[in-house]
Amino acid sequence: MHSAAIDPRASRGLLKRRLFESTVTLSAIFLLLVAVSSWILTRLSAGFVALLLADGVAALVAYYAYLRWNRQPIRICCNGCGGKILWNTPWICGECGHENFNVDRFPLLHHCEHCKLESKSYVCHHCDRIIFLSEDRDAINPARRIEGEGQRKKEVIEAELKRKAQFEETQAARQRGLEERRLALDEAVLNAQIKAIKKGTPEITIQSQLDVLFKSLERHMQRATALDEAVRRMKELVNEECKGDRIQIRRRHLLVDEWRRMQMPEAQ
DSSP states (O other): OOOSOBOHHHHHHHHHHHHHHHHHHHHHHHHHHHHHHHHHHHHTTOOHHHHHHHHHHHHHHHHHHHHHHHHSOOEEEOTTTOOEEETTOOEEOTTTOOEEOOTTTSOTTSBOTTTOOBOSEEEOTTTOOEEEOSTTOOOSSOBEEOOSSOOOOHHHHHHHHHHHHHHHHHHHHHHHHHHHHHHHHHHHHHHHHHHHHHTTOTTOOOOOHHHHHHHHHHHHHHHHHHHHHHHHHHHHHHHHHTTTOHHHHHHHHHHHHHHHHHHSGGGO
16 A cells, blocks of 8 residues: 555546556455465365355455555645645646536546546645646646535525525615615705795705715715725734635635625625
């Protein structure tokens, strides 16, 4: 078994010959166990049933060793930071962008489940340096570690997207309602000023359409500025609470940005 970390460029060759090596080695061990157990039982004058049980035990031992050997994850050593990367790490294909979660059948050193291409390089999830998996040292479109919450069922994702769309639609409707009420208020103010002038109150002046629009724009700018300041403060708080955890910082920043877009849907 290969339990120690190996050079990345030698890992794919080890994967391809490991099945053959394990089959040949364990077949030899099985035959040896059968021969030894048969010789011992023959010397003891044991019957056919005892020989059959001994062969079954030898087969179980060989099969267990086979599973242990082939399921032992291959460990790649990063040449930059020395970090260990297991071959069954969930990964994103750099060629087609497919997320490979079925790592038992399509590990990092195998080909992509979708496009069937082998990754020639990988971005180390410890130091972000390129690890070459082939002799031509091709750094174009490297594979990457999957970040985020992991694999979820399709119906769960669709339900979340539906809830998000409904929430955004509700927020947009509320925003339109607020704008309509503001316009109605401005119209009422104008009507009151017109009535006052007709009654002979010269000190009351009528606001122009430009003044009305300017005040509406001013309120909009004040709200947008307040939202930007709230987002900035929250991101600073997230950076402080999750210091050193890039994945958590990125996820929470995305949540903050999503909330910002929901508050001002007309800016999208």
